[in-house]
Amino acid sequence: MKKYLMIIVSVLLLIAIAAGCAGNTPADKPEEKTDTDVTTEGMYIVLNGTKVGIGMTYADIKDGLGTETQPEDVILPCDEGDSFRNVMHHYEGATITENRDGKVCEIEVSDLHGNTDNVTLMGKVKIGDKTEDAVAALGEPDNWPTPEDDYSLIYKYDNCFVYVFLDPDTNKATVSGINFMGF
DSSP states (O other): OHHHHHHHHHHHHHHHHHHHHHHOOGGGOOOOOOOOOOOTTSOOEEETTEEEOTTOBHHHHGGGSOOOSEEEEEEOOTTOOSSOOEEEEEETTEEEEEOTTSBEEEEEEOGGGSOOTTEEETTTBOTTOBHHHHHHHHOOOTTOSOOTTOOEEEEEETTEEEEEEEOGGGTTOBEEEEEEEEO
8 A cells, every 4th residue: 555655646746747847938937946055954864874855965975875776867847948857866765856956855765666774764763663653753743643534744844845654554553655855
């Protein structure tokens, strides 16, 4: 079931990208932030011993992340313009996406990317951990108490949302994935 949940999240992301392409003209292009350099004061993952957070410069951290498990994927706008260029880097247990400025703009941790034993959230939470242990380690999420039909803990920071997905197969008792989305 958790694989289906991650597939649904991925499909929704692709639909959002396609919808943005359908309506974006150069006049509609939002102004891009350039001051997204952050330290690891907000939430971050630790992948193979290296801290990774939204807004960090990918080139500065890539050497510590290990070997990529497949070739990078380049995502360009459908109108072939230059409004964005994202590059997805695939590692065992995680995918890290950098934007055209070379900044980390999305992080996904899932067993769909292989073994997740080498990845932790804030150095404390791993895939498979109990939900109550994750809340104890990270604090109460913004959507606390979690609604009955919600299968994620949501944390909002200055530059990102962090979703800690809860496994529906265990009745939300364990962590099944983690996703950072910058804004």
